[in-house]
Amino acid sequence: MNIKQFEYKPLAHYSYAIVSNGKMAVIDPERNPEQYYAFAKANDVEIVAVIETHPHADFVSSHLEIHKKTGAVVYTSTKVGADYPHQSFDEGASIKLGTVILKAINTPGHSPDSITVVATEGEETVLFTGDTLFIGDVGRPDLREKAGNMKAKREELAEMMYETITDKFKNLPDDALVYPAHGAGTLCGKSIGNDSSSTLGNERMGNWAFKEQSKEEFIDTLLDGQPFIPSYFGYNVDVNKTGAADLQPSIENIPFTENTVAEGLIVDTRDEATFKNGHLKGSINIQAVSENAKFETWLGSIIEPREKFTLVIDKVENKDSLLHRVAKIGYEKQLKQVITLSQENLVKTEKLDLSDFKNNPKKYTIVDIRNTSEVEEEKFFDSAISHPLNELRETANDIPTDKPIVVHCAGGYRSAAGSSIIKNKISGTKVYDLSDDIEKFK
Numbered sequence: 548m549n550i551k552q553f554e555y556k557p558l559a560h561y562s563y564a565i566v567s568n569g570k571m572a573v574i575d576p577e578r579n580p581e582q583y584y585a586f587a588k589a590n591d592v593e594i595v596a597v598i599e600t601h602p603h604a605d606f607v608s609s610h611l612e613i614h615k616k617t618g619a620v621v622y623t624s625t626k627v628g629a630d631y632p633h634q635s636f637d638e639g640a641s642i643k644l645g646t647v648i649l650k651a652i653n654t655p656g657h658s659p660d661s662i663t664v665v666a667t668e669g670e671e672t673v674l675f676t677g678d679t680l681f682i683g684d685v686g687r688p689d690l691r692e693k694a695g696n697m698k699a700k701r702e703e704l705a706e707m708m709y710e711t712i713t714d715k716f717k718n719l720p721d722d723a724l725v726y727p728a729h730g731a732g733t734l735c736g737k738s739i740g741n742d743s744s745s746t747l748g749n750e751r752m753g754n755w756a757f758k759e760q761s762k763e764e765f766i767d768t769l770l771d772g773q774p775f776i777p778s779y780f781g782y783n784v785d786v787n788k789t790g791a792a793d794l795q796p797s798i799e800n801i802p803f804t805e806n807t808v809a810e811g812l813i814v815d816t817r818d819e820a821t822f823k824n825g826h827l828k829g830s831i832n833i834q835a836v837s838e839n840a841k842f843e844t845w846l847g848s849i850i851e852p853r854e855k856f857t858l859v860i861d862k863v864e865n866k867d868s869l870l871h872r873v874a875k876i877g878y879e880k881q882l883k884q885v886i887t888l889s890q891e892n893l894v895k896t897e898k899l900d901l902s903d904f905k906n907n908p909k910k911y912t913i914v915d916i917r918n919t920s921e922v923e924e925e926k927f928f929d930s931a932i933s934h935p936l937n938e939l940r941e942t943a944n945d946i947p948t949d950k951p952i953v954v955h956c957a958g959g960y961r962s963a964a965g966s967s968i969i970k971n972k973i974s975g976t977k978v979y980d981l982s983d984d985i986e987k988f989k
Contacts, residue, residue: 563726570645657688727744
């Protein structure tokens with residue numbers, strides 16, 4: 548069988564195309580469907596099926612748009628309660644795709660409605676495991692307490708995951724290929740390996756979830772140390788249950804103005820140095836300076852779903868790519884406008900005197916905006932107070948203001964956003980970004 552893996556690096560997301568005898572199925576597609584159309588055209592095949600392993604939390608899927616464009620049938624578990632046209636795809640159901648047979652097995656744990664797709668052709672077996680089985684890990688069980696058709700507490704889902712790992716994969720061969728929906732860097736798991744695929748035999752040997760252990764030990768390990776849950780995750784689950792609007796019409800009418808100013812909530816996507824050299828008062832600096840920057844994750848963690856905002860970009864040539872990135876998490880609906888800045892009414896960010904900070908750290912209030920799990924693992928400054936970035940808009944007013952404030956993260960990307968948030972919340976106290984100088988204190 549011909550399998551193509553597509554990767555969207557900022558969200559560490561993998562989607563797939565399976566081709567056989569002129570027919571193609573797409574599994575867990577991202578928001579922009581154009582790459583799947585291009586692959587189908589290049590291989591002279593027809594897209595006939597789209598399979599959703601579950602309603603994704605960290606990105607908006609294009610399953611409904613592909614259905615409307617191509618007529619492909621969307622398959623997903625009955626438990627999703629999907630509001631879009633679909634056919635149920637649960638244990639016992641199968642799809643014939645040329646000479647390939649696609650079967651579903653219900654594999655709850657990450658979500659109550661998760662399925663794994665088992666593709667077979669002759670002696671070959673391939674598993675599309677969604678967010679159930681990762682390389683070296685399994686999906687986190689704490690995202691469906693408040694979202695989706697089926698809700699479940701994290702302890703209940705962790706127990707379901709134990710049953711899934713113990714029972715659902717046991718009759719499948721060691722040489723079955725494992726293709727997950729996410730890789731290292733996603734917030735859908737906590738300790739995922741760097742490889743993009745594996746075999747079931749390798750996972751049985753190396754993945755902690757397959758080792759011999761009690762149910763209680765499994766649950767404790769799974770629940771311990773999971774990363775924070777971004778604000779947008781529940782929102783995306785609900786969008787994917789309904790089916791998202793077509794991408795291009797959703798972004799093409801968003802107003803764009805060059806050389807202007809704005810008020811209200813402003814997200815400035817420019818690089819840190821440019822932002823600090825001049826920005827609109829009140830802006831939050833969430834950099835989108837590279838394809839690998841986790842812009843979507845932090846946009847959806849700092850800005851709440853349905854919260855209206857203005858997007859500042861560096862130049863018109865980058866407008867479309869940035870709109871696509873905003874739309875990856877369904878936030879284009881709350882985007883008021885996109886602008887480039889005039890050089891009027893801009894404020895500068897004062898630079899930290901690094902030598903004075905090094906010699907007199909007690910003169911400063913040091914704010915560590917890394918995730919709680921990172922702080923628990925290692926602190927760079929004993930006196931630092933912890934205010935995780937995803938909570939900072941709510942907690943910044945609790946930061947003492949009797950000394951200048953120095954903000955740090957692990958490498959400089961997040962502290963650009965964090966220092967801008969604190970500066971907006973606190974007046975009368977200097978706020979500095981330690982930025983990548985944090986490397987000098989590790």
